Amino acid sequence: MILIVEDEEKIARVLADYLTAAGYTTALLSRGDGVGAWVREHRPELVLLDLLLPGKPGLEVCRELRSFCDVPIIMVTAMVEEIDRLLGLELGADDYVCKPFSPREVVARVKAVLRRRQATPNPGTAQPVQAMGPFTLDEARMRVTLHGETLELTVSEFKLLRKLLLHPGHVFSRTQLLVELHGTDDEAFDRAIDTHVKNLRKRLGPSAGMLRAVYGVGYQLELE
Numbered sequence: 001m002i003l004i005v006e007d008e009e010k011i012a013r014v015l016a017d018y019l020t021a022a023g024y025t026t027a028l029l030s031r032g033d034g035v036g037a038w039v040r041e042h043r044p045e046l047v048l049l050d051l052l053l054p055g056k057p058g059l060e061v062c063r064e065l066r067s068f069c070d071v072p073i074i075m076v077t078a079m080v081e082e083i084d085r086l087l088g089l090e091l092g093a094d095d096y097v098c099k100p101f102s103p104r105e106v107v108a109r110v111k112a113v114l115r116r117r118q119a120t121p122n123p124g125t126a127q128p129v130q131a132m133g134p135f136t137l138d139e140a141r142m143r144v145t146l147h148g149e150t151l152e153l154t155v156s157e158f159k160l161l162r163k164l165l166l167h168p169g170h171v172f173s174r175t176q177l178l179v180e181l182h183g184t185d186d187e188a189f190d191r192a193i194d195t196h197v198k199n200l201r202k203r204l205g206p207s208a209g210m211l212r213a214v215y216g217v218g219y220q221l222e223l224e
Contacts, residue, residue: 001024001025001026001027001042001044001045002019002024002025002026002027002044002045002046002047002048002110003026003027003028003029003035003038003039003042003044003046003047003048004016004019004026004027004028004029004048005028005029005030005032005035005047005048005049005050005053005058005061006028006030006048006050006053006076007030007031007050007052007053007054008050009030011099012028012030013028014103015048015103015106016028017103018103018104018106018107019106019107019110022107022110022111024045024110027042027044030053030054031053031054031055031056032053032054032055032056032057032058032060032061033055033056034055035047035049035056035061035064035065036061036064036065036068039065039069039071040068040069043069043071044071045071045072045114046071046072046073046074046110046113046114047065047071047072047073047074048074048076048106048110049061049062049073049074049075049076049093050075050076050077051075051076051077051078051079052077052078052079058075058077059091062075062091062092062093063091063092065092066091066092066154070142070153070154070155072094072095072113072114072117072155073092073093073094073095074093074094074095074096074097074106074109074110074113075093075095075096075097076096076097076099076101076106077096077097077098077099078098078099078100092154092199094113094116094154094155094156095109095112095113097109116155116159116181117155132165132168132223133168133223134146134147134207134223135165135223137162137165137166139162142155142158144158144161144162144165146204146205146207147207151203151204152203153200153203154199156181156196157196157199157200157203159180159181160177160180160181160193160196160197160200161200161221163177163180164211164219164220164221165221168221168222168223169220169221169222169223170220171214171217171218171219171220172218172219172220173217173218174193174194174218174219176218177193177218177219178192178193181193181196193219197211197213197219210222210223
């Protein structure tokens with residue numbers, strides 16, 4: 001089920017119609033203050049979350065959801081300033097679309113985000129838990145520990161860290177990391193990589209220095 005949180009009824013209905021035509025079940029909420037409880041009860045596959053909502057703004061809703069679950073979140077916003085886009089990603093959003101948008105584009109983004117989630121190895125195909133320096137990588141549970149402590153990661157952060165852990169010392173370009181996370185090298189996502197890296201460094205705490213920027217190239221992870 002896709003939860004659409006949008007206070008403009010016409011937009012919400014158009015999105016619901018297009019997603020239904022694409023084979024998804026949808027639910028609609030028009031306020032932000034009821035989203036957390038709804039998600040706890042119904043556990044949707046993905047949330048389309050408007051930024052400007054009555055009751056509670058979208059960024060606050062995103063922060064609330066990330067406090068208890070990793071449901072994929074696509075932010076929908078008319079606020080196109082770069083800082084607003086990045087702020088949404090810093091709070092754990094997986095993607096964003098800007099108004100005005102094509103409903104077909106939104107459906108394509110939903111499919112891409114869910115495809116990335118489904119592509120995460122399942123218990124029948126994942127590698128066993130692997131120790132990598134101070135890290136352990138458990139692909140089946142989408143879990144990474146650092147010095148024995150579990151890191152609280154979004155789906156995008158997990159995929160980024162997994163890529164770097166499996167190739168320690170290798171320098172990945174932004175384009176390579178974009179393809180890993182989003183299945184595309186669209187320049188619209190370019191700054192999102194920097195934001196995900198910034199967030200990942202916060203998760204790593206005192207060990208953040210292992211995640212290094214290589215000027216003019218990209219990023220690498222050097223294990224202790």
